[in-house]
Amino acid sequence: MYLSVFLVIRMQKDTLQNKSQIQIVEAIKNNNEHVLQSLYLNNYKKIEYLVLNNNGSVEQAKDIFQEAYITVWKNIKNNRFIPKNETAINGYLYAISKNKWMDYLRSSKYKKSTSLDAFNYSIVEDNIEEAFTENSDYNQKLKLAMKAFKDLGKPCQELLSKFYFEKKSMVEIAKELLLDAASTRNKKYRCMQKLREIALKSN
Amino acid sequence: MNPNHSHISQQDFELIDRFLNKNLNKIEIANFEKRLLSDKTFNQNYKEQKLLSNAIEEQVLSNKLNHFHEKATSKVVSINNSPSSKYRKLAIAASIAIIIGLGGFWFYNQPTSNQKVFATYFKPDPGLATTMGTTTEYKFLDAMVDYKQGNYEKAIKKWEPLSKNNPTNDSINYFMGVANLANNDANSAIKYLIPVSKNEVSVFNKEANFYLGLAYLKIDNVELAKKYIIFSEVKIGKQIIADLEN
Secondary structure, eight states, rough: OGGGGGGGOOOOOOOOTTTTTTHHHHHHTTTTTHHHHHHHHHHHHHHHHHHHHTTTTHHHHHHHHHHHHHHHHHHHHHSSOOSSSHHHOOOOOOOHHHHHHHHHHSSSHHTTTTGGGSSSSOOOOOOOOOOOOOOHHHHHHHHHHEEEEEESSSHHHHHHHHIISSSSHHHHHHHHHTHHHHHHHHHHHHHHHHHHHHHHHTT | OTTSSSOOHHHHHHHHHHHHHHHOHHHHHHHHHHHHOOOHHHHHHHEEEEEEHHHHHHHHHHHHHHHHHHHHSEEESOOOHHHHHHHHHHHHHHHHHHHHHHOOHHHOTTTHHHHHHHHHHHHHOOOOOOOOOOOOHHHHHHHHHHHHHHHHHHHHHHHHHHHHHHHTHHHHHHHHHHHHHHTTTTHHHHHHHHHHHOOOTTTTTHHHHHHHHHHHHHOOOHHHHHHHHHHHHHHHHHHHHHHHHH
């Protein structure tokens, strides 16, 4: 639905170009560092421009963009958004950032200090629903678990990050950590148990 | 023992990981799903583990975003998004410098050397994202599509009426400037870029100075070219100045 909103244009050459739709989606799902970085570098300035021209600061541009970026990443990961190509991802990221910024401008926090009429350049709302609407209970648990991960010791963080984020095999991880396969498996289990305990105890 | 979360055996833990990573065969998947329905504790273990693995991914990504952000903002100006072509340009510039050096006195004094430096460093701004909005915005971005495809003349024609109605709009002036320069009309480019160069709050200010410098180079006004290129604080500017002075 929202794809029709965007014009399909040829973008300049970069890391993502020449990748097929499946390759891009798979690369994002596998957290491919180059692809994730290109996605950030190719889009951030546009959002900064949008926010700065609509009564926002550089800090706010960063926050809004990063929130939108994570939403897009989640929606691709969960097959809630299936982009046709890189341009569609860029457009989607732009639209979500724009919506988030509009939401902020409409919020009571912002209205206290400024009136919307004060704009000399107005942004128009696109009817784009954010597909990612998980319930607040889940989100609260997720936030707690994220904080718990930050509080884990470095060795556990490193091991779990290699497995769950970088999607490396246990054989690769064992090699990198100079451990044998069985100890690596045990260590991963113990680290997750520790995380489970910190993350879920307060629920 | 904490009553709020269930104990999980290492075997079940690894089984759930394999399911989440899609490393189970058809039969194993069927058994796994059956167990999710019949075994309440297993079901809870599964949900918790999925939540934890999502949390790890998101937290690691959040940390990475800050690194990406530093890269996105560390360049003084992102005139060029592609590092490989930037290096290629530097290489070309270096080879031109060598040719100039070896070519002798007569070559050094050729008026075309400014044009060579210009051709080496000029690359039009990649342009803005094209989403649809108000009518004015639509017209502006419609021309942006032409601009991005390299149809500068067409883009200029479409932007001209907008420029007349919005003579102080920095976005229109900036892109009119760059499009004119790409279209080999440096004098028109200068006319549009000067107001953006003076507008210090414009997001295009630094880029406008850079292109203004290149526009002056194009018409062989080396002094003004140097002035605006230095003023733009673009990293590659030093290289250009060095090329011009060598």
